[in-house]
Amino acid sequence: MKRLAAPLIALALIAPLGACGFSPLYAERNGSTVTNDLMQLDVSAPNDELGREIKYSLLDLLSPTGNPPADALYRVEVAPVLYSEDVAIERDAEVTRKNVALLVPFRLVKTDTKETLLRSTSRARSSYNRVVSEYANIVAADAARERIAKAAANDIKLQLSIYFDRLSKSGS
Template structure:
């Protein structure tokens, strides 16, 4: 009992130290905050292919663009499926789907590139005897990967927006 009490007292005493850890909310101020306002000013350029359509829609949903764009987000995707597991008869039993994105954020006022980065994720797919089931699994994997990649991109853009808002002379 005294050990539990001592640990509780130690945790309570350490609580004020957490304020100095350097962590700050990314979306401080909510929808009126500088990061949310910057994200709403991002235009997503068209992205080729089915994966591009999925990633583009996910990005637009997460960015919530409204009004006149101030920034342009250009994304190029690389979507690959490769066989992993092989049976004795050389048929594939497992696939790996990899979705990678290279993206660039450009300030439209002066065409200056603010961000040039990559994001990506992968998923494993069981290959079963039903071709329909395998195709459905590949499509489901692509839908999940598109959301994951879009989340990574939006997080990176939000961090860039926060850093620009904190830096004097960036026009924020």
């Protein structure tokens, strides 16, 4: 009897969740999907190493080919700012750990009207150890920068997905 009670209790607790209004973010609605909307995006970023890293990470996430459409309906403009801070400092003033933070203000612009549809910010943080080898420090700093650029790109994609999902639910 006890073996039968546990599944019945679990079923009774789960049953009300069907009416809670939950729907998958990337599900098809009204003949369209968030994925299709994301594929209509181009990305504009500064022409420096960090800007390119974010731009191409974001394009890889938005489109299966990693290329923007020729006639993009929307453009995402990003303006990344990178900060670093010394965290662990020895008595001889040698830094043994660094934090790297990335702040990426971005906006979604409709390409034909130049209207700003969404304005938001993405943040990412990483850290790395500094060692005696300067080469190892450069590689570790580059790897940390890559990690936070990809994390920011993922966050931007998520924010854009939520925007397009809400737009499709509102019927606009």
